[in-house]
Amino acid sequence: MALKTSVVQVSGRGANVDFAIDDTGPFDEVSERLREYLVENRRLWSSGTISVNAGRRILFRDQLSRIKGVIEAESGLTVSRFWCSPGDLDGLDAAAVAAAVAERPPEPVRSKAVEAPPSSQPEMRLPGSAGSLKGVPGEALFIKETFRSGESINYAGDVVVLADVNPGAEITADGDIVVFGCLRGLAHAGAGGDPKATVIALELESPRIQIGPHIGLAPATGQRSKTTATGPRIAYVRRRSIYVSPFTGRFARYSRGILYEG
């Protein structure tokens, strides 16, 4: 289904609903009209989780939380993530970008160190518990401490770990996952559905890797030790399957590798 209105475009597939919000009008006006739209169409939904596509608009944190607040208050829906299209940034007026960057609030929390999350971040992962961090698309989250069993993170951008990821830890990222250490836990790159995402690690010993909608299980240990030595590895998707090859550079062509069967 697709409901076309001037402010918000709603599209849904099964249980997934996307809100695309007008990205040109003044923020206050758009947010007010979004509220009106939600009140008018209240009967269309009762509860559920949605993602919001902000398009080319560069939203500040307080604006994100205002939109989230409006949607959640008026519709009973829960906003799980925001999208915007970093590719469209090129088309933006350079001055607008500069202004936005200048005004951008402090960087998100970048290490596992406990720090009070800014109020507009809907969720914040605390060490030792599952959680997620709102990402700034196009930016990477750096984690500089060992990622231990039972710890998990969900980030809307790329994730770089400058330590090991131990068995029982889980990383979910909408972008790429890069581990400068040994990856033994679970990694899910391209969690928003992007099969072009990759997982790169200095040592890759994960039993399972997910990229976009694809899942790959590592071959049995005996088989693996025969076919691979140690060294940096990249996991990527070819023909709907996950393969792992020795890493030779970000833009190298990877055609062969070990199949991680789904």
Place this chain on the structure above:
Amino acid sequence: MKGRTIVVTSGKGGVGKTTATANIGSGLAMRGHKVVVVDTDIGLRNLDVVMGLENRIVYDLVNVIEGDCKLHQAMIRDKHKYELYLIPAAQTRDKNSIDRDQLREVCAKLEQEFDYVLMDCPAGIEQGFKNAVAAATEAIIVTTPEVSAIRDADRVIGLLEAAELHKPRLIINRINPEMVKRGDMMDMRDVVDLLAVEVLGLVPADEKTITASNRGIPVVHDKKAPSGAAFLRIAARVDGDEVPLVEVTAKSGLLSKFKGLVGLNGRAYSHA
């Protein structure tokens, strides 16, 4: 005087927390310190058995917290001549009988009087673990060279870091020298690499540990036992001495024994 409160924890059960607590406590007392060991494993107490004091229990930790007795009335002096005391856990209660503030308060009082307060933590990561961790200022992790124990130790280290108990130190317990010799045991360096914490000691598997626990005399009193010697070295390291790590090896020739003596076998177990 302000003593140090150290929690001995592991995540997984049966890896030797209680044995380690009894032995490190005894070892520190043998070095002339005033030590109290507190059993926080309420409902499943056994530190008293390992120390051979089960017949002397009148009051326990829960009695202290609920105000049934004075702190000193619950302290049982060790059978040996050292300044070592035990506060036993209640056996007929459960972990929810106390909360973290109450335990913290007890430890704060003990710190005024003792050089070391050692807490034997229950297995698991629930209430009992949280109580013990909240009261401690330092942590010792006990694990065995098995994948399951290491996984749990890793989880616990993460939780300790979240609880602001930084730099826990690791004891790898029950290392089987014969299996090490055959190459069937996990490499200690792999264990240390994975957990990325400082190693406090390597304890060989030793039948004497078990017989000593059953007799109620911690093995650290038996200086001929390899595990006893290992625990004594651990106590010295807790106390701040620089004692080189001794790698666990099967009984071997004169040369390697000599190397062990002069510290050449004491590999550097470094971590990032």
